[in-house]
Each structure stands twice: as C-alpha cells, then as structure tokens.
Amino acid sequence: MSEEISGKRKRENGFLNRRDYLKASATATVGVAALASMDEFVGKAAAVSTTDPSPSNSEVGGGSEYDNDVTRSDATTTVSTKSGLKSALSNAGSGDVVWVESSASIDMTGEANIEIPSGVTLASGRGINGSQGALFHVDSGMESEALFKSVYEKGVRVTGLQLRGPFPGGYFDPDADPYDPGFVEKMSTGIQVYNTESARNVEIDNCHLWGWTVGAVRVGANANGGTSYPTGTHVHHCSIHTNAMEHLGYGIDLLNGDEHLIEYCYFDLNRHCIDGFGNPDNGYEARYNIVDDRTVSHAFDMHNWESNNGDRDVAGSTINIHHNTFRYDNEVQGDSDEFRDGSPQEYIKIRGTPDNRCDMDNNWFQQKEKPPSGTTGGDDYAYTQTSVSSWTNMYESNNAFGPEEPSSDIGAPRTGDGSNPNGLEYSSGTTAVDPDVDSNGERSGVKFRLTNNFDETLTLSEVSISPSNSSINELVDHSYDAGRWVSELYIGADVQDSACDVNGLSLPGSLHLTNDGHSNSDQRWAIMSSGSDAWVYLYQFEDDGTPVDMVGETLEISVSWYRDADGASGTETTTFTP
Known part of the structure; x- marks a missing residue:
C-alpha cells in the first residue's frame, strides 16, 4: 500500500442497537397497498415493478451473462407452488436441488423463516433463455422476520431467484420510532443465514433482491453479549436494489464473521449496500461491484462495535474494498425529511478504527474526490473515517477519482461490449x-x-x-x-x-x-x-x-x-x- 490513512470513536445517532435476531415473530399487518402509493423518493404514486435495473450485457448483477447456472436438469425436486416449495424443502437432504419453475410467481405473504437445510440448493432459471427466474413476493410487513432462514445450516446455496419484499417502492422513513411496534412490523429480510462456522460455506448468487426493509441478505448473528455466530458467505452476481427504509435498509447486512466475499453485484438505491455490524470478528472483501447513481446514505460501511453495545471501541476486523465502481453523487431526497435532503454522500464510511485494517485499492470513484491531506474525509469525498484525528489502520492505493475513465484494471468490469444493437x-x-x-x-x-x-x-x-x-x-x-x-x-x-x-x-x-x-x-x-x-x-x-x-x-x-x-x-x- 502506498499511503496509510491510519482511533477513537464517539457514539453516533441512529438505530444502532439492533434487536434479538433470533427472536420468533407474529403475523404481519402492513400491506403492499400502502407501499404502492409511495414513490421511490417521496410518496407519489408508483406501481410495483419487477424491472431489474442491473446492466443487461455485463456479468455484474448476473442474469444472461452469468455462466454458473444450476439448471432444471440438475433438480432433485421441481415445484411451482408455495405448498410444493415448503414440502420440498422440509423433505430435502444434503446434495438435493429444489428447482422452482422459472415462470412461477408465488405469493409468500404471511410466511416467514422457511428453512433451507444443510447442503440444499434452492434454484430457478434467472438469465436462462431470457427468464427472470421464479418470483417470490411478500405483500405485507413481516414483524422483523426473514422469508428464508437457515439456522445452523451449512453448504446452503440460493441461486437464480427473484425475491421481492413488502416495500419495493423505494426510500421511506416510517413515522414510528425504531423501537415502536409500528416500526417493527415493517421490518423484513429476504434471506438470513447463520451457523457456527466462519468458513465461506453459504452461497447466494445470480439473484434479484429488492423491497426488503432490514436487508435483502442478512448474515450471522450479533454477538454483543450473546452467542457468537461468525458465519461466512459468498454473495455474488446479484442485483440488489431498492432496500431503503430509514435507520435500516441494507443490501447485505453482515452481523458477524469475516469470511465474506461480495463480488460482481449490482447495487442501487439501498440505504447501505454493504453494512458491517462492527464486532472484532466482523469483516468482508468487496470486489468487482457496481454501485449505481441512487443512494440513501453511504454505500459500504463498518459500524462501531461499542456503539452497538459491544465491549470494545473498534470498527470491525479486516475490510478489503477493491475494483469497485461507485457512481452516485448526492443522496435521494425525502419529503420534508431532515435526514434525506439530497446532500452529498461519501461512498465508504468506516466508523472508527478497524481491529486489523481497511484497504481500498483500484476503485473508481466517479463523482467524488480524494479526501484532502490533513483530513479524514467527509460526505463530499470518496471515503471517510469517523471519530479519529488522523487515518488509523486505513490504507488506499491506485484509486481513480472523477468521471474520466481509468485503465481497465481500475473499477468494476466495464459494461458495454459492442453487443447491444442499440449502441x-x-x-x-x-x-x-x-x-x-x-x-x-x-x-x-x-x-x-x-x-x-x-x-x-x-x-x-x-x-x-x-x-x-x-x-x-x-x-x-x-x-x-x-x-x-x-x-x-x-x-x-x-x-x-x-x-x-x-x-x-x-x-x-x-x-x-x-x-x-x-x-x-x-x-x-x-x-x-x-x-x-x-x-x-x-x-x-x-x-x-x-x-x-x-x-x-x-x-x-x-x-x-x-x-x-x-x-x-x-x-x-x-x-x-x-
């Protein structure tokens, strides 16, 4: 690394003390009809859409350019209904592939915590012969629960699916306080996995995930005084967007573990695209991802462990952010909302000092400048470290700043290969x-x-x-x-x-x-x-x-x-x- 931008951490305002993620739930009550009246920014009419905004001619985001598909011929069991899905998963064993017909659109409203057993693959045909893959949709709030949850399971894979949460209309800020029942009933997660191994043995790939208020993908379990679940995952070639509720709204929420690889994903209009909980066992590698030009807050994150009621003033363990392209400039604007006023937002925010280090290399920051010498960044710049007087355990090299296209070894793989007939x-x-x-x-x-x-x-x-x-x-x-x-x-x-x-x-x-x-x-x-x-x-x-x-x-x-x-x-x- 060519430059050290190497702490002390103050508590930050906001919903940082998460609830018990292992808690059971009640039936949800907030319907999608309320959401359908919300625009992606401020509350004007917007129809619920299944449009995938990820680039169609790039492997980033998956789809037609993805080449590691599970196919229907690989299936142990084929299903097309909710009852068939639940039965197949409850009877599946290690090595089985539960295939959901690509044309299926299955209403999962009222369901929660559907278990995917160890060694089981849940698959559909996103990107195969022009298919978007089977669609699972939830049309009401979920009382803080997840649609799919793998508890203590290993070797799980979810691939080629669409998962639409109950709030796909875009950014909104609930009237209720984050601890009120009116807020909790709106909390929802697409996929939550945790087990007792930090090894990278859970794979989520080639999926289209949007409309989840807590997180599209949630990994591990928080360990602030409780049991530690440092799960490891490989999340790749997914389109993850429009997960944008105030206070939460994560594309990928990493609660524990440092064996997380996130690559070739397309992100847009999330509150945070990647969020880390901050404990000393928490870290990730993010590479070859595109963060598009709508955001609610900064994109890649590591929280402070002490601010999340942990026992140390530390911002995670090891973070490696390289070969990503970041496109946005300002955040979206809420309606009379003091937090979302269209202000500038940095791309990367580390909230204190990593226990080991954070490296940022070969990224293309299209709309932001490098932080000036003598500062630790800020909203106007590409990255920031808070609650330190100088860069601490932070390193950067070979990044590009501004709209001029850098060499091909900087940023995510380029979209556009001449194959688009529209040019x-x-x-x-x-x-x-x-x-x-x-x-x-x-x-x-x-x-x-x-x-x-x-x-x-x-x-x-x-x-x-x-x-x-x-x-x-x-x-x-x-x-x-x-x-x-x-x-x-x-x-x-x-x-x-x-x-x-x-x-x-x-x-x-x-x-x-x-x-x-x-x-x-x-x-x-x-x-x-x-x-x-x-x-x-x-x-x-x-x-x-x-x-x-x-x-x-x-x-x-x-x-x-x-x-x-x-x-x-x-x-x-x-x-x-x-």
Missing part, C-alpha cells in the same frame, strides 16, 4: 435533483446516464426534450456560466465534456451541441469512448417561470450521435419518469 443505451437511475446552485427547494433538474455500447468512439450532437405534462414549457438555467446545473444542458463525458448554454429553451424543444451557446468551438461536442458512460444534466424545468418538481413527471428524451470511424449516425429515444 447508445439509456442506463438506469434517472433522478430528479434539487441542485445546490439555487434555493428554490424544488427538484427542478434531471440527471440521467448514457452508455456507449459501440466498439467505436461516439460523438453526441443533439438532445431533444418533450415533457408529457404540457404545463412544463421551459428549460431555463438563469445563469451566465456554463457547466453542470448552470447550463440548460451539460454532458459529462470521458473524452470531452460539453454544455449548451442558451437564453432558455421552449419545450418541447432541442439543443444542438454543434452550434448552441458554447464559447469554445473545440468543446461543443460531447465525446464518449467505447464502453464509457456519460452523465447528462438538464436544468431547470419551469412552468411559465416557476420551477417544477420533476419527481413523477414523464419525459421523452432523444439523443442524436455520430461515429467518426465510419460516418454512421443515429438517434436513440426513451421515455422515463424521474
């Missing part, structure tokens, strides 16, 4: 933003991401914007500067950025990068290398001079491009709702 792809994570350049309090800007899936460099030449709501009739930045959130259009691309700064645009309308409003003729065009991403910023949307909150407003966007290599050109159009 220019609108990627997931369209977001309405309240830029800090104004004080109007409205999310009147829109941000989205494009991916160049051609094998050649691509030049973007024109962007056309058409709101479905005809009262949204202007795009005006009210600034004489040129850049992100100070121009009507700004595109941050890896080869060359560009901006269109005009005297307002009537909508529907188009902005021409080749001739609109940029004083430097050499930088009129936005240029993307093959496989790269470009971030597009539109600001601000107005109704006759009044800023418009764009959450829930539908836009049709067309982007025109051409290729210098062969002179080919085209236009890609999509419709989305931030």
Whole structure:
C-alpha cells in the first residue's frame, strides 16, 4: 500500500442497537397497498415493478451473462407452488436441488423463516433463455422476520431467484420510532443465514433482491453479549436494489464473521449496500461491484462495535474494498425529511478504527474526490473515517477519482461490449435533483446516464426534450456560466465534456451541441469512448417561470450521435419518469 490513512470513536445517532435476531415473530399487518402509493423518493404514486435495473450485457448483477447456472436438469425436486416449495424443502437432504419453475410467481405473504437445510440448493432459471427466474413476493410487513432462514445450516446455496419484499417502492422513513411496534412490523429480510462456522460455506448468487426493509441478505448473528455466530458467505452476481427504509435498509447486512466475499453485484438505491455490524470478528472483501447513481446514505460501511453495545471501541476486523465502481453523487431526497435532503454522500464510511485494517485499492470513484491531506474525509469525498484525528489502520492505493475513465484494471468490469444493437443505451437511475446552485427547494433538474455500447468512439450532437405534462414549457438555467446545473444542458463525458448554454429553451424543444451557446468551438461536442458512460444534466424545468418538481413527471428524451470511424449516425429515444 502506498499511503496509510491510519482511533477513537464517539457514539453516533441512529438505530444502532439492533434487536434479538433470533427472536420468533407474529403475523404481519402492513400491506403492499400502502407501499404502492409511495414513490421511490417521496410518496407519489408508483406501481410495483419487477424491472431489474442491473446492466443487461455485463456479468455484474448476473442474469444472461452469468455462466454458473444450476439448471432444471440438475433438480432433485421441481415445484411451482408455495405448498410444493415448503414440502420440498422440509423433505430435502444434503446434495438435493429444489428447482422452482422459472415462470412461477408465488405469493409468500404471511410466511416467514422457511428453512433451507444443510447442503440444499434452492434454484430457478434467472438469465436462462431470457427468464427472470421464479418470483417470490411478500405483500405485507413481516414483524422483523426473514422469508428464508437457515439456522445452523451449512453448504446452503440460493441461486437464480427473484425475491421481492413488502416495500419495493423505494426510500421511506416510517413515522414510528425504531423501537415502536409500528416500526417493527415493517421490518423484513429476504434471506438470513447463520451457523457456527466462519468458513465461506453459504452461497447466494445470480439473484434479484429488492423491497426488503432490514436487508435483502442478512448474515450471522450479533454477538454483543450473546452467542457468537461468525458465519461466512459468498454473495455474488446479484442485483440488489431498492432496500431503503430509514435507520435500516441494507443490501447485505453482515452481523458477524469475516469470511465474506461480495463480488460482481449490482447495487442501487439501498440505504447501505454493504453494512458491517462492527464486532472484532466482523469483516468482508468487496470486489468487482457496481454501485449505481441512487443512494440513501453511504454505500459500504463498518459500524462501531461499542456503539452497538459491544465491549470494545473498534470498527470491525479486516475490510478489503477493491475494483469497485461507485457512481452516485448526492443522496435521494425525502419529503420534508431532515435526514434525506439530497446532500452529498461519501461512498465508504468506516466508523472508527478497524481491529486489523481497511484497504481500498483500484476503485473508481466517479463523482467524488480524494479526501484532502490533513483530513479524514467527509460526505463530499470518496471515503471517510469517523471519530479519529488522523487515518488509523486505513490504507488506499491506485484509486481513480472523477468521471474520466481509468485503465481497465481500475473499477468494476466495464459494461458495454459492442453487443447491444442499440449502441447508445439509456442506463438506469434517472433522478430528479434539487441542485445546490439555487434555493428554490424544488427538484427542478434531471440527471440521467448514457452508455456507449459501440466498439467505436461516439460523438453526441443533439438532445431533444418533450415533457408529457404540457404545463412544463421551459428549460431555463438563469445563469451566465456554463457547466453542470448552470447550463440548460451539460454532458459529462470521458473524452470531452460539453454544455449548451442558451437564453432558455421552449419545450418541447432541442439543443444542438454543434452550434448552441458554447464559447469554445473545440468543446461543443460531447465525446464518449467505447464502453464509457456519460452523465447528462438538464436544468431547470419551469412552468411559465416557476420551477417544477420533476419527481413523477414523464419525459421523452432523444439523443442524436455520430461515429467518426465510419460516418454512421443515429438517434436513440426513451421515455422515463424521474
């Protein structure tokens, strides 16, 4: 390691003292109907979706590019109903494969703690012949319980499934205090496993997991004065998103054990993508993962053991974070919520001093800078260590900061291999933003991401914007500067950025990068290398001079491009709702 960023820890506010994770439950009462009325940010209508936002042409997130599938021909037992599933699992033994038909959609509401025995594989066909895999869905709260729970079991594998929890609409902050029954009834977990070995003998792979309020995956059991369960796991090639309840909301919640490998996963809109409980036996390795551009708080985490009622001031054991790509900038914005106000969020937060060390190497931090010398980071920077006066047992090397694409050995494996026939792809994570350049309090800007899936460099030449709501009739930045959130259009691309700064645009309308409003003729065009991403910023949307909150407003966007290599050109159009 080239640089040591090597504590003392204060207690932090928040729900850190977890409940007894081995406790039995009652029947849940909060329905998905209440959730379906919630937007992914603030409480506007949003239908329950099964769309998987992970990249379709990359092994990150699993799916069609995953090549270690269990198939139907491997099955010992094949099921397609809830009763068949429960019967098959209760009778399964080590070496058995319980296959759930890929076309099945099974309502698991009212079920909890379904045991997967030692040595048993629960499988379906996600990514095989275009299938999304069998869907298990829970449509009401679960009183803090898990749908699947393997207690003391070893050699368990869960692969190729979809698990949708009772709150798939996105971020929300329950009115109840975290210890009130009204809060606890909303707590839910997709898969919880623990046993008495720290060996990496539980595998969860190629699954699509979303809508869980505690955690999509929960591993081990907390040991603050009780029995220790330092379980080890391998979680890989999964799409884990929209697990975003305030105070909890984890993609992967690591309560104990340090033999955890998390790799090739796609994360988006979780409160924390990976959370560590903090005890001296707690650690993980995270590599080759993508964290997309929506977040509720920081992405990778290690809590402080003492703050979780442990007996030592320590932040876990050994943490190794390498070859990941982090994309977001600010957190999502809640409705009149003091915690979720669209502020910057760091990517990695270590809450004290690791008992051994934390290494951060070869990561691509796309929207954040390296912490300045003499500091220990903060929300505005890529990573932070809290409650220390200087970096302690923290090391970093060979990371990349900013949107310019680094060498291929930094960050997660690149998406886009030229196989996408559309060439220019609108990627997931369209977001309405309240830029800090104004004080109007409205999310009147829109941000989205494009991916160049051609094998050649691509030049973007024109962007056309058409709101479905005809009262949204202007795009005006009210600034004489040129850049992100100070121009009507700004595109941050890896080869060359560009901006269109005009005297307002009537909508529907188009902005021409080749001739609109940029004083430097050499930088009129936005240029993307093959496989790269470009971030597009539109600001601000107005109704006759009044800023418009764009959450829930539908836009049709067309982007025109051409290729210098062969002179080919085209236009890609999509419709989305931030």
